[in-house]
Amino acid sequence: MITRLSTADFAAAVPALGEVLADCTNGGASVGFLAPLDAASAGAWWKGLADDVAEGRALVWAAWDGTRLVGTVQVRPAQLPNAPHRGELAKLLVHRDARGRGLGRALLAEAERGARAAGITLLVLDTETGSPAARLYAAAGWTEAGTVPDYAADPSGTLKPTTFFYKSL
Template sequence: MIVISELKNEPYSQDFSRADLLSLSETLEGCVALGASVGFVPPFGQAEALTFWHQLLPIFAEGQRRILVARIDGKIVGTVQLVVSMSGNGAHRAEVAKLLVHPNSRRLGIARKLMQSIEKLAKRENKSLLILDTVTDSEAQGLYHSLGYEVSGVIPDYAMSTKGVLESTTVMYKKI
């Protein structure tokens, strides 16, 4: 059974256990190894993944970003973030970031469930517009389209792939 929940990094909170940080790192490392365009290029390993998550802990604690995780049998196998801290004229919107599903847990509907849950969280945060970007013509773009996201535009040569090739990104949005 897939369980979706929010992790919180508040003072005295035990939500981010060492095991959870390791699971998040394994998921990130596995996704990058399979070519996910999430900001990292090889060489990339557990040390870099752990550093990434540790750097985000204060941002989660400040409430600038929120993080949802998917668990199977108690272990984190997927995650997505919601960037809620926007400037005054953008207080109504949030950015969806770092949708990741561990390679061994794909094709179980985890990404869809995480996205549906992040939309509910965004509504609770009084957001009416979600934005995201993804590799153009990727499977992820197909998922987002199936969830009602619309294409705003394409930016050519936006990011370096894990194979060293510049890829286009598609910017998408959804009114919620």
């Protein structure tokens, strides 16, 4: 089951979101953090998003396996006056032991629906070139806009290229 997290639900989910972020980072996903990443530090990062969630600057969905949070995705509506139609897809994460069940694709589809419902007609994202995530986005109809070499460090600290994608909704 996938649900959009309300402000209260988000606050309650922060520890579990931290566990998913730490697991993905420690498993090699290039999502902005270096390994090793402990769940408490990852949870502190999530906690720092509470105001953004409360004020609609971050829309957050969670995937559940029963009562256990096993995945998440965000849409961050653009805040500039000339960009109310645009948003960024961010932090599409699925815990390693929950992969292979279509949760990444389901989270992506739900984020796209939610963005559309919020009036967003264009989504953008960036991801490590050649990663499983890049293959997911391409298979889901996202268009590659270009690649920047040495854009971000992977969890081990090695600089890697990043591919930018967009999708008109």
